[in-house]
Amino acid sequence: MTRLRPPRHRVEHRAVRWWALQSLALFAPLLAIAIATHVFWEAARPWTLVVAAAAAVLLLVGTIVEPWWRYAVHRWEVTDEAVYGLSGWWVREWRVAPISRIQTVDSVRGPFEQMLGLATLRVTTASSQGAIDIVGLDHEVAAEAAEKLRAVTQRTPGDAT
Known part of the structure; x- marks a missing residue:
């Protein structure tokens, strides 16, 4: 009978870069759009600053924290x-x-x-x-x-x- 046990192998170290690139591809455009909207659309400035800040936080977490955390877990x-x-x-x-x-x-x-x-x-x-x-x-x-x-x-x- 097969039993549930921890797997033995780590994923490739390059996976950290892969996960970071995925987050970068997702959140960098959102941040760029929020910043451009803030600069060029004066009426939207109150809410674009909040969107830009949220996108910046998601970008930092997604490119720095998440990839290393996943690398520590994935087996x-x-x-x-x-x-x-x-x-x-x-x-x-x-x-x-x-x-x-x-x-x-x-x-x-x-x-x-x-x-x-x-x-x-x-x-x-x-x-x-x-x-x-x-x-x-x-x-x-x-x-x-x-x-x-x-x-x-x-x-x-x-x-x-």
Whole structure:
């Protein structure tokens, strides 16, 4: 029987930059729009200052605090029995998926991940909770893990339902 236990491996250190870039891409435009609105639209100045301050706080937290916090939390492991994942920064999700329940294994690489040589290993199971996403892996490590899962699931009896 597979038991819930802490996964052994940390994600790639470059994931910190990836998470920071995601926050930067989300909150920097909001801050820029708020500042531009404050400068060019005099009637909106009372509320644009509040929006700019909130965007600045979110930008700082999202690019400095969140990435390091997530890096401290995120763990993963693939064994012959199960896939283990621990993720989150505000709400932590700790999941284990027995090999016999795996339906698909995918490697996902967005633009920032490609730029940093990272990938997300997505393991879809017969669970109503959805896929286990192991983010922030070196793209070669993700490919090796996907290949290992393909081989292990091929020789594991069961119908993954």
